[in-house]
Amino acid sequence: MAKIGITVFPGSNCERDVYYVLKNLLNVDVEYIWYKSSVDNFDSIIIPGGFTYGDRLRAGAIAAHSEIMNKIVEKAEDNVPILGICNGFQILVESQLLPGALILNDSLEFICKWVNVTVANNRTPFTNLFDKENLLSIPIAHGEGKYVTEPNIMNEIKEDNQIVLQYNDDNPNGSLSRVAAICNKKGNVMGMMPHPERGSDPDLVPEGFDNRSILIFKSLINYLK
């Protein structure tokens, strides 16, 4: 059985939530990876949300320069699926595993709410159980989630089908092209601002929304089979 690792940096705070979904809801072989330990034995790595190093300097910047990230970059080159959620996305961008940057929301305020997103690319390890154009509900919670790039890079991203999830009409943070998740050119590294682990337990889904974000984890498990 494939083994998934969840990184734990000082200030990570969603690792227990991701663990809960993988272990308790999906019965997956999953382990925490303390940021000073080895990533060798894992078939996939999830970098969870939180405020690593208290968001000092820039969200994700300090964690991106840690030793473990060098190892994760090597893993990414070896086609290992790497998923960054929220602060994990910020770390992936700061590590240059993913293009672009995440800046302050248009509202200049932290926003926590449920939104709906559309699957723009279903040919990644994280979206293979969705149909293209599929809708799913998912909660967001971030202050710096507006995805930006230079226009030429955005064109490349679009040409290479790197936009994986897009916010529906109500773009909560002002992301260019309504980007909620992007992947690298090969598709094995994905960063997303919304929290699939918070949308997975049907007990916690508010009326009018669904728990289809669990399919992101199920897709990963499916891919690792």
Added chain:
Amino acid sequence: MGILSDNEYKYLKNNLGRTPNELELNIISAEWSEHCSYKSSKKHIKLLPTQSKSLIVGPGYDAGVIDVGDGEVVTIHIESHNHPSAVEPYGGAATGVGGVLRDILSMGTRPIALYNALRFGNIDSKTKDGGKNLWLFKNVVRGIADYGNCMGVPTLGGEVEFDESFNEYCLVDVASIGFSKKDKIIGNTASKGDLIILAGNATGIDGIHGASFASKNLEEENRSAVQIPDPFLEKILMEATMEAVDRACIKSMKDLGGGGLSCCLSETADNLNKGMMIDLSMVPTNLSDITDIQIMISESQERMLYIIDPNMKEKFFEIFNKHEITFAIIGEVTDDGELCITKKNNILARMPAKLIAHAPLLERETYYPSYLKEIKKSFKSPAIIDDYENSIYQLLSDPSICSKKWVYQQFDHEVGVRTVTKPGESDSSVVKLNSEKYLTFSLDGNSKQCYLDPYNGTLGILAESLRNISCSGSKPLGVVDHLQFGNPENKEVFWTFVQSITAIRDFCNFMEIPVVGGKVSLYNETSNGSIKPSPVIGMLGIINSKTKMRGGKFGPDEFIFIIGTTKEDLGGSEYFEYCLNLTGGQVPIVDLDILKQTIEVIKSLVNQDGLINAIHDCSKGGLVISLLEMAIQSQIGFNISTTKIPNECSRLDYLLFSESHNRFLLTTKNPLKLASYLDNMAIPFANIGITQSTKECIIKANDKENIILDLVKVTEIYNNCLNELFKGKS
């Protein structure tokens, strides 16, 4: 700084048998401050009922501990940070959150939820001080958000009230709930020779005299008394502590809060019935020239004190080194009951811990307030209005009533994957412990009513909390109270305090709900005078199944029922205060017998499958506002007739806007069954109308007067009010 009274000085000198030195005086002044010692309030607090089978640790510790079965416990605590927040709202509010989280942590439990109750002066642009109040409001919310969000503890709800008595001041109350296994709870024991370890932030000169600052009126903006927040440090401190708890390395622990090391050491030694030998030269500081007195009274944040068995030293060091937390062994436990402060073998202070931890209590006098006499004398009923629609729209844009989405959207309320009801969705917060166990919590206050009648006002808050958690069918586990008043040396202020605490005692005795923790904050006064009496109540409940939970959301073509009688008790109502600018009149009175009976009926209704669909209690703004809140949430209109509402009102505006207690709005698809069930229960009720499939809200008063509201406009006003106030004011 805090200076002892003549009597206190004499008492200290007699007990010591000598003249205290300066360091000793400073230690005593911090611990004997009102903030730390409860010297004015303790005699009264002791009257509160604290007995319950499920209560493991009651008031007096950092947090109350309640057994929730299956070897699991929850902890709960409430704190305020009023003085600091009024001076530096961001840091004051943030460190308030930090403090309450450390209290939960001190019991060995992981915090799983945060709540806040906030009170500010009026923020409408028409008010003179609106600008400063708005600034306080905005930064308090941001301070709470930044701290809680970074900690990864969800902020799940609370309440906000605006009233002119808080002008240029604010009340910032934060409550937290923790969850753990019963066998992981810290036992709080110690033996001679155990090591005393201080960990976390270095001790600096922030928050010097904080406890003393909070124990007198706010006359000057004493910025050095405000503490500096560092949520990242607290987060890693929490993780290290939880790991140390998990690996059973800790015998006792306590957080450092008001009064700094002075209070923490003396209270811990006193609780353990032990002494301590402390070496101040071991305390990590961030200044080379910090004085011994400053070290002892600094309120630098994010610090914890641990007592460990010397055999656990290596394990403890390994954990704290792993998390890269600064820590130091600052002393050891002794058997003599003395708190002995030394520095490199010189004794700097030496006093019995018991003496420090137990200030001589005060007998404060009470006197019926003259302001109440004046209000009663001058109160006249308001002229009858004819534009009800306008009053309703006005109430919907009342900052105390309107949607608090602007506030809670800034709080991460999803982290931790336990949030069942989202803020703004239901009368109480519902938190998942596991698939068979859910906690419910409601945090309430009502300063306007407590001002006019502190006894009935406080009773009303408790009744509202109980109604709120009963809407989700839960059984109450306990109450935490936070009593915030002005200067206790003022007899009239102290009268209001005693009235309020008497109400809590009477309510909790009658309902058999224990008080599991609490806090008193006095001297909430500025040059504008005392705040209105502001008790805040948190009530915790438990339910075993999520399927029974109901919220305020109804569907089309349902029948609307009201339970309870609407009376002419509009004193302190938002209608009188906000719409008519009128202070006075009779506040709603809680009939405890009827409340108990009504709650039983509600609980049995909620537990009957399919009988009721939506439920909402009637509170601020009256039944019309409560019904509109349901309509806004459902985006479905209604058509009701006021003539059917059980009432004792002589005027239509009173009927619409009265905040009488013991009332609920329900909807059902099965009106006959519900009516026949309620018929047998001997409580007043009526089927007052139906929900629509359109967006029109129609209130038929009599043949002549029909109030027709457009739900689109209603929703817009209710949802956008706070955003509008902040527009262009960043």
